[in-house]
Amino acid sequence: MDRNTEPESAPISTRRRRSIVTMTETQLLSIDLSLMSTEMFPSVAENEKHSPGTTITEKEAGPSTENDQEKGKGPNNDIPVTPIPKYLSGAKLWIVITCVIVVAWLMFLDSSIIVPAIPAITDEFHSLQDIGWYGSAYHVSNAAFQPLTGKIYRYFSSKWSFFVFLVLFEIGSLVCGATPSSLILIMGRVIAGIGSAGMMSGGLTIIAGSVPLEKRPALMGLVIGLANSGSVCGPVLGGVLTDYANWRWTFYINLPIGGVVLLFLAWCEIPDQVPKPSPMAVIAKLHTYLDFTGFSLCAGAAVSFLTALELGGNEYAFNSPTMIGLFCGSAVALVTFLAWNYRKGDDGLIPSSMAGKRPVWSAAATNFTFVGSAMIQIYLLPLYILPGSTRRHAGPERDQRFAKHLVTASFRLRRRRARDGSLWNYSICNLSLANVLVTLQVAVTDRKPD
Template structure:
């Protein structure tokens, strides 16, 4: 006799989505085993047909090139920031040029994951890239610092879907055992954009104007996106839906969670930005922002608990140790990336007196070693199978590199510039794709896009929070140290002048050395903070699991990583 499965008989939905159990018919003889097999067949429909050879590389060439462009955009502004602060007299906004981008990116991640789960990958990918292009245009024509921040926010919304889209394309095209190599290759090529960013930004800033750091995205974007328009992109699973996007947003997207999280995050970042800068820490404005952020975050948690599986951050996913550890490793690692990208140019241009071009050249050891580490670790993980050792090693290298860079002084040698940045870059490169591989190896394919969005949420929020913290540390340190090393100089005048060597030329010659020392020590304090973030990444790296991807996926145990998920 066949029995309809009752609600009480449903096994734990933390592993199998609720939709997998609808209209499920059980045989008492086979019991839960039949239910589990049926649920898995619904969660992972069909046998995935992978591609290889030149077809694979032709497929991923366009999204990798677009990733190259977005990563170029993330670093090209670093060597332009000192000139931007000179034009807009906006030293206090340095952190916001990166934080606005990251905050907008983070707020969009839950929607990104849902869109990639229910709609064609190519359509969603091209939509987000078009938004990124609009943001680049706004940045290029900005006449004020707030307008530039707005443009960075729009670009951040667009960039939110790029990495997730590339990983979705790779997941639908490549078996798990080969993904570390392909992901490493794709991210490695993309990292060339980050490698060239500071140098290209320096050339454009010095030879033309910093605005071309953003205008360059427009023609290049058209060229890079064109091939994707005519290429068929395989899907990870069936995404056939006739639901209009507007209906989808209202029925599938956690709008109350989205509406409560966004102000909570924005007020918290404003609290970090204004505290000790424009306003005293205990001023009504700063205290009000903190209180408002806590209230909005409390509402957000309440909404998420009530929404259950439909929440913006599904609890069934967050409960898995590998998922939240991978997210935290990514968040703390990217904190070191963005802080070094934004504040090392200040050291080279303000303290050393380098031109924007030479500042970009001095950053090359950091970026080249990161590229090498990314490609090498991706290949070795695919060859050996285990990813935990690489994540731990990356955390150790990051901590060492940040700690050494925090010792830079106005008289540091070029050897130390190269050596310390090489250690930092290797740490960033070796660990870059490890959290992604751990997550893809743990979650069923249907959950990979949402899980990746959760990780990118941690990635972008980590960058936004730590950039705001770094800005606060930097400006507060300047206010405290300039009176110590250059007592006759007004700290407010130095902050308003900007952070290029030319911007500090207004300082009396007898006080220049003291001001430069204060700027250098302020950058040092930023790297004290990033050293702590790197050590946190090292600690959480131990929680991503000792798994062999050659056994857990595509090795006979079934597709989707379910066996791995059951083990942990």
């Protein structure tokens, strides 16, 4: 018999050394997170090899007893074992969830509260030519910085990244409220838009790190459902504040609410389930971690395209050299960004492996059509079918048409998702119906907007 061949009568402990130890679902999740962090940050994993709470292999842990291996307690060859993820519970969890809901609600509120205040703003600054930029500046900066926020949350602490974005949003609101001119107001809207770019994505990232996987859908549905009420309350609060106080309070209202949230965020402990490098190590090579080249190309394409849509037909004809230059510049920047992002692979601004997945790009297309429909409701509907309304009445008259569906949709879809396992059929039907109804709402009247 070959001496290297293991006989059938070998001890059970010897044969079990080659078998994989049965693991629970929590241990497998820990292994997956450890492997992910090792692939993303190999140098960090190497530096933290001997730190408390890091990956331990069999060679580092030392030999285990035969009894431990027989019971499945000993370490397995080359299988990293990390501590069980620490999640939040009780009062700490609900404080964090409440902070995320309030911040998301403020973001949705700020996108619509300015609508009834625009006439008062243009009357004070005599800036009718800037009316389109009061809303567009916020959304353009939000869209331009949105891809970069994902990189920031990948390499920096979720808690403090979320904190900084909220501070930027508060600074933008302060600038808008204290503005002496229309130009400064637009600059404040840009700052607020940059801050809001990381507020919703950061809130969902915090939820994902605070609770186990099976609890995330319910809490995310709760956050999105309650946050959507902000866009419903925006015109109501904006009209009341403009009529009974001053239009500047449509921005000042964000300061006390956001300030309270900042105090709670500074006190709360928010875990990061994926290990991240030290902030100083990232800052030292910030240009490689955040891909500023890709961000510049992506932001340039978005800003050029949205600026062309804003100016076209109002200040410039669509066939004018300015419009042609903006559209061509946007197209060139977009093609260059796609080529650069493909070259960078998963280190690019938008990871190629993620962008190529059908659920990702189809969800992005769905959100594109949904937001377009929502903006028609928020900005244009009062001008067409609400003649003679005061600013404080325009919001409620508009809200009664779709507020109930907007707030409750997230909760209903969450229950259907748990029952049916898919949301695609509901998304297709609901969004198609919404676009048809918006078209009919404009077609039922021949009155032109004021």
